[in-house]
Amino acid sequence: MEVVMEKREEKRRKKRRVAWGITGSGDRLVETVEVMKEVKKRYQNEVDIIVYLSKAGDQVIKHYRLANDLRESFERLWVEINPNSPFLAGQLQTGKFELLLIAPATSNTVAKISMGIADSLLSNAAIMSLKAFFPVYIMPSDYKEGVIVTKLPNGRDLKLRIRKEDVEHVKKLAGMDDMFMLGNPEEIFQVFKKHFELGESQ
Numbered sequence: 001m002e003v004v005m006e007k008r009e010e011k012r013r014k015k016r017r018v019a020w021g022i023t024g025s026g027d028r029l030v031e032t033v034e035v036m037k038e039v040k041k042r043y044q045n046e047v048d049i050i051v052y053l054s055k056a057g058d059q060v061i062k063h064y065r066l067a068n069d070l071r072e073s074f075e076r077l078w079v080e081i082n083p084n085s086p087f088l089a090g091q092l093q094t095g096k097f098e099l100l101l102i103a104p105a106t107s108n109t110v111a112k113i114s115m116g117i118a119d120s121l122l123s124n125a126a127i128m129s130l131k132a133f134f135p136v137y138i139m140p141s142d143y144k145e146g147v148i149v150t151k152l153p154n155g156r157d158l159k160l161r162i163r164k165e166d167v168e169h170v171k172k173l174a175g176m177d178d179m180f181m182l183g184n185p186e187e188i189f190q191v192f193k194k195h196f197e198l199g200e201s202q
Contacts, residue, residue: 015045019101023057035186038189051074052077056106081121103185129178130179136178
């Protein structure tokens with residue numbers, strides 16, 4: 001029995017880890033969760049996906065009735081206590097993860113990262129990652145100026161204006177080294193293919 005446990009632990013250690021951050025945006029949240037569940041299935045032998053919820057993200061997944069689904073689908077899930085707890089930034093900087101993915105990302109989180117404000121778990125993690133030449137992938141909720149229609153937790157449509165001020169922060173992020181922008185949840189598949197099939201690593 002002890003030998004079997006040691007082999008399981010050795011196999012688990014060989015997996016590379018991805019930090020997936022969820023902020024307080026409901027836009028495309030359901031679709032993103034479905035994509036990440038499929039990603040986990042495809043790469044179950046190579047990758048451990050660890051979920052990190054901002055305080056607002058924790059509230060939003062409950063509104064969308066996704067809390068149980070996330071906990072059942074992903075073995076490890078952490079909720080923000082403060083910018084350094086859980087200690088995500090330090091683990092990213094020391095190479096404990098392959099990449100940081102923040103999807104979806106609110107305009108608030110995007111603005112903080114673009115201005116270097118590290119006062120939340122995920123903005124701190126992203127900024128500290130960039131300082132350490134570590135790849136950050138982010139899917140902003142406010143990606144392109146104009147009007148979008150998103151889904152409320154009750155299934156009704158909600159029309160939203162994407163402001164030029166918010167898009168300016170997205171453009172600023174897009175110009176940063178080691179920062180990669182995603183336009184929709186389906187692009188996450190390409191991120192994992194790039195890192196876990198094409199051989200890219202830190």
